[in-house]
Amino acid sequence: MASEKPKKTAQRKAAAPPVAATKRPSRAPRKKPAAAAAAPPPRPRPARVKTQADPSRAGLAAPEAKAQAAAATPQTGATLMNRILFIDLAERDRNRRAEIRVRIANLERIENTKARSGGLGPDLKKELDDLRLELADRDTTDDLYRGVAEQVSGKSWDVLAQSGKTDYVMRYGFMGSQYGVQPNELGVEEKEILAVCGLLLLDGLQGPGNLNFISKVTIARGEFEQNRALFMAAFNRFTTRHAVTLKSQIDKGYVDPEAPGFISGSASTSGAKGMKGQVPDADDLVYAVSANSLAAIVRRIRDEGISPNDPWLVSRMDNAFNLLTGMVEGAPPSALEIMLPDLEEAVDVEIQKENLQASQAIYFAYQLEEMRMFQVVDKIVDLFRGGLLPLGKGTVGDKLFKYFKTSTERITEAERRELYYRMFGAPGGNPSAGDPNRDFNELWLRFVSAVSSFARQISVERLLRNNVPMSVSQEQVRKAARDLGANLSRNGYGIAYFAATELQNTIINFRDILQDPDLRSAFGARDMWQVIDMVNVNYLGGAKNTHRFRTQSRAGAIIIRWISENIQRLANISGPVLSIDEISNPQMRISSGANPTLKPTDWDLVNACEQWLAVMGVQEQSVEHYSQSIEAPAMTSRPIDMPQAARDVLASVGVNLPV
Incomplete structure (x- = not known):
């Protein structure tokens, strides 16, 4: 307050008219009444908000109740907004980090046994150093998110990550607007990136490795612009709906264990147990949401011809959410995805x-x-071979001709x-x-x-x-x-x-x-x-x-x-x-x-x-x-071949079994 008085005095002096312009005769100063001269009138103070018990939170677990109490500001008692966590994108980052850790462990094992294995060559040593740097970086390792952020911002990921700005950078499932001690609302660019990521995941696109990635992103951005009002309504409705602790999402495998403390404090849970002042803390409440789900809800609402100005839009969105999560009948069928499993893995158990x-x-x-x-x-190949399709030189002709030859x-x-x-x-x-x-x-x-x-x-x-x-x-x-x-x-x-x-x-x-x-x-x-x-x-x-x-x-x-x-x-x-x-x-x-x-x-x-x-x-x-149980049919865990003696007996009476 002491620093504000000189500033205000200077402002009043600057605002006063020049002395030469007024030419008022000097008068003796008027004495103020004693009551008025005693002290200036008190400045109004902001009303203190008194927190009350929320009956809907009465059943919270101890960590969640503690997190809510810690989130209250000491000045007003008001509760800070929880950070918004996009768990599907956080899980993609976690899975990639897990792969990096496994690869690092394998390379380090080779280096530690170089007396027998010969150690790492120059290329593998460089790969090990690059992987360690990538793992130490807190920015997302998800190629899909990085590719979408590059297309929306018009800049490469290296430029975005090194610019010092967090507008387009995600860490552990949190957007840049969530990095402050007091998180902000999601920005417009952030919502566009999240919506495009959700649409691409909904269409089965996993990353920039797809040859049509840029065109797919362009189409998804067009879909976002065409349905911007619906997307904004979905963000407003669902981004603050599911409050959970950050630790619960880590335990379920959705978020990387290194997430607590990535804003301030220790960024490693292995060395941060019991430490104070982590932001975010493992016991902090976050709002769990999925970009994939938001996109699916908007598409369903759009396909039903519902306008953003519909007075029952919120109820219709809730109904779409219930349908998509399987809580009621009528869930829509998924689109065809040709991404079949890895057939190289095998487990030697009864069920192979x-x-x-x-x-x-x-x-x-x-x-x-x-x-x-x-x-x-x-049939298409037959029509192509007979000249009955209006196809000239092009990629589809190459594919059909190759199919015909093989x-x-x-x-x-x-x-x-x-x-x-x-x-x-x-x-x-x-x-x-x-x-x-x-x-x-x-x-x-x-x-x-x-x-x-x-x-x-x-x-x-x-x-x-x-x-x-x-x-x-x-x-x-x-x-x-x-x-x-x-x-x-x-x-x-x-x-x-x-x-x-x-x-x-x-x-x-x-x-x-x-x-x-x-x-x-x-x-x-x-x-x-x-x-x-x-x-x-x-x-x-x-x-x-x-x-x-x-x-x-x-x-x-x-x-x-x-x-x-x-x-x-x-x-x-x-x-x-x-x-x-x-x-x-x-x-x-x-x-x-x-x-x-x-x-x-x-x-x-x-x-x-x-x-x-x-x-x-x-x-x-x-x-x-x-759905009711019955006795299981008799079956063996592997084929049983008929003994040769039995085959000879059957062959003698004219019954030949396949070999």
């Missing part, structure tokens, strides 16, 4: 992981076969049908080529129904707040999953692995051909699905339900992948199979920041089961019936 991964790719191909995708491409190297339709027949009991196979998998359909339906019923019971319990015993338990889900996994593993031996890799490459090639703009223009189609429909109708005897089969292909791939990734859960005799917290409160996580056909979560599994049942038109009474 590599056999299930092969089954995943073959099931994916089987559904596309039912759609006639293979026959459609063959026709003798591919698996034939009869061979594919035999594979589907042996693995899934699908009709059309040759009985002499092997026994069909007659148990697959029932085991599949029982597992899908058990998961769906279990998830719906959780939703009903949350609505009614009752302790009604569940008709479907965790053990019933475990048994159904174990039976299906053992069945797929049993029938996944032999040629299945090698056929899966071949089919995966074929499907990727089909996607590139059918999505080519020149080919779509030749058929007057908007997308690859319209091309398939037109060829089916005009040349192959009638239309197929492409929506159903592409939904089944993706949902089925997620279901099989979940079983292969959770073999240990199925092998345990105790403990939960499905996480109730993850199913009932997915915190706006659409696909955990990664493709669910590679790393599906429990919520991804539930959503896939609901989608599969919906497109198949399975009635509620059938779902309830198949």
